[in-house]
Amino acid sequence: MDGQWLAATAALMAACAAGGAWAASAASRLKNRRSSNLFDISMQLNSTLKRREQMTLIMERAKEVLPVEAASVLLVDPDTKELFFEIALGDKEEEVREIRLREGEGIAGHVAQTGKSVIVNDAGSDPRWSGRVSESTGVTTRNLLTVPIHGGGRIEGVLQVINKRRGKPFTNKDRQLLEQVARPMAVALENARLYEKLEQSMRELQSTNAIKERLESELQIAGGIQMSFLPRTMPSAQEPFDVCALLKSAKEVGGDFYNFFKIDEDHLFFALGDVSDKGIPAALFMAVTLTLIKGKIRPGLTPGQLLGMVNEELSKDNPLLFATIVCGIFHCGTGEIVMSEGGHCTPYVVRKDGEVVPYKLKKSLPLAAMPDVPYHDSTFALQPGDRLLLYTDGITEAENARQEQYGGERLQQFLAMTSGMSSAEVIDALLMNVFMFADGASQSDDIAVLSLMRR
Secondary structure, three states, X not given: OHHHHHHHHHXXXXXXXXXXXXXXXXXXXXXXXXXXXXXXXXXXXXXXXXXXXXXXXXXXXXXXXXXXXXXXXXXXXXXXXXXXXXXXXXXXXXXXXXXXXXXXXXXXXXXXXXXOOEEEOOHHHOOOOOOHHHHHHOOOOOOEEEEEEEEOOEEEEEEEEEEEHHHOOOOHHHHHHHHHHHOXXXXXXXXXXXXXXXXXXXXXXHHOOOOHHHHHHHHXXXXXXXXXXXXXOOOOOOOOEEEEEEEEOOOOOOOEEEEEEEEEOOEEEEEEEEEOOOHHHHHHHHHHHHHHHHXXXXXXXXXXXXXXXXXXXXXXXXXXXXXXXXXXXXXXXXXXXXXXEEOOOOOEEEOOOOOEEEOOOOOOXXXXXXXXXXXXXXXXXXXXXXXXXXXXXXXXXXXXXXXXXXXXXXXXXXXXXXXXXXXXXXXXXXXXXXXXXXXXXXXXXXXXEEEEEEO
């Protein structure tokens, strides 16, 4: 009898252990699936510059992350402070999008005012509840979860989901998850807003036959919007690197570009490129290229893999333009750099002792030249005091009145004299050296330079 009891107890314990293991495995799978969905959301937000496409993608994914009947994005009208439905997924989208909520009205208005998330699991009994949307659509709201969209020190809008499926209440875990979904939305909205302004400015420029003064004024505005896509601040003196870049367009808008930003605490991404045209078309192509780069980069991705992904996106519509590019990832601790290029000028490494070394990367085709292009990675290291210099052909092909070019040899001779200079000092001195060589001849091409030194 005791043996039978012991056997039964052991079997029960084994079953409990198996059940616990299954539950832990299920929880782990759920966590992994949610993490994957959050990563997909971040990627999708930056995969397009069209605001409605961005919001539709995010709403569809939000409904996968949280099983709900409907989801919506309400944005704040900067003039009236009203909330309007930018996107509302569900059977009554058109009716919902006609509604505007007054400042502070309803749960959404309260969240937009306070900047704090709200869970309401009994909508009808909450004094802040406004039934205007439910009355207009005939959809009963049982419960809802609303989180703010923060951006630039202000509330851009709110993200709201209603009626959790199977009659379940919303929880703090749901709130934390939806806040993670909302976090990258403000950056994507700002990018889309900038792109809309740029498109609008370009359309106006192409369709008008206004007088020359107005055309020049509009081009200056477009140039300002284009510059807003570039980094506005340089890193602090506490970073283990000194990076600086400069863009000088030959006209009001151009096609050269650069970018740098930290992917995580240990890795700095940098890029510099040159679009094959000038003016308005080049500025638009540059904006799309930079947005795709920033949207697709992630920890663990090599520069070659990144360029391959960006090239596939740019090549889809057989564009008439292409862009040469060189980009890399700098490891802040070891000084190691992984780089890749697409048809760009040869970078230079300037050693601490003044030695200048052309760093010849394995060549590939420019972005958007054709699909299915392989891009290759090369690895080297900067020692403390070493510098990497990237540039566009506006430097080496600068001409003087005798139509002589500045050239790579003069560039190397100049760089050999820059030991001990900061990145900003090197760039300022280089531009002065080029302009002195040109001796008054007009700048015929855009110029972009990036200097990265390991401290």
